[in-house]
Amino acid sequence: MASVPAVLRSEWTKIRTVSSTTWTLISAFAVTLAMSAALSALMNATFDDLSEAERVTFDPTFVSFSGLVLGQLAMVVFGVLVVGTEYSSGMIRTSLAAVPQRATFLFSKITVAGALALAVGMITSFLTFFVSQALLGEHRTTLGEENVLRAVFGGGLYMGLIALFSMGVAAMLRSSMLSLGILMPFFFLVSQILSAVPGAKEVARYFPDQAGAKIMQVVPNALDSDEAPYGPWGGLGIMVLWVAASLVGGYLVLKRRDA
Numbered sequence: 001m002a003s004v005p006a007v008l009r010s011e012w013t014k015i016r017t018v019s020s021t022t023w024t025l026i027s028a029f030a031v032t033l034a035m036s037a038a039l040s041a042l043m044n045a046t047f048d049d050l051s052e053a054e055r056v057t058f059d060p061t062f063v064s065f066s067g068l069v070l071g072q073l074a075m076v077v078f079g080v081l082v083v084g085t086e087y088s089s090g091m092i093r094t095s096l097a098a099v100p101q102r103a104t105f106l107f108s109k110i111t112v113a114g115a116l117a118l119a120v121g122m123i124t125s126f127l128t129f130f131v132s133q134a135l136l137g138e139h140r141t142t143l144g145e146e147n148v149l150r151a152v153f154g155g156g157l158y159m160g161l162i163a164l165f166s167m168g169v170a171a172m173l174r175s176s177m178l179s180l181g182i183l184m185p186f187f188f189l190v191s192q193i194l195s196a197v198p199g200a201k202e203v204a205r206y207f208p209d210q211a212g213a214k215i216m217q218v219v220p221n222a223l224d225s226d227e228a229p230y231g232p233w234g235g236l237g238i239m240v241l242w243v244a245a246s247l248v249g250g251y252l253v254l255k256r257r258d259a
Helices: 004-016 019-045 052-056 068-088 091-098 102-135 148-173 176-194 208-216 232-256
Strands: none
Touching: 004 102, 019 068, 019 102, 068 091, 068 102, 068 148, 068 176, 068 208, 091 102, 102 148, 102 232, 148 176, 148 208, 148 232, 176 208, 208 232
């Protein structure tokens, strides 16, 4: 029986020695920072063009995370590759031969990869916040303002949870290509489009990304957005439920099906 510390070390070795997973984390950091900085600078330059309602509900903290729309996609790729590569390379048979306890195998992988994604998410969130606030000029805010620190921590949590959700989906689908083919359009297109369609947005606001993003808002109904039936912590709770469901589903598939 493989010990948990040994399995954790093994999973850490797998992740850090595969260049694709390393580069996806770097991409998540770089894309989020660069796009958020650019959009914050643009918002500062065009602030007077906003409607009165948008100026009244202007949320400099939420604006500083506008680059997450693309940055989260890199986290999706990271989460999928961590799990899916085992199947595409055929290493899953070797891994399960070495660690026949499937719960130990899967959740050790998720623990190591999730901790890494969370660490990168926190670094990205804080650095993105500081850079974006500098570019917002007189419209900026600080960590000392009410609920701002919660929102910045929330940005890091959001990135980590997106990666965990993707790991669970990849474990259920057992394919990197299929997982990416579903998750990438879902987060980048389907969720964004449905959130703007009357009627459909009532459902879309319960999607993991739409609900989880509320944790990064400081001003309710930021930029004159629609009011949600839940607050920041309620939205994060909905996202956590999605993540838990995907991970449980991934474990059940791994447990019941052959490698």
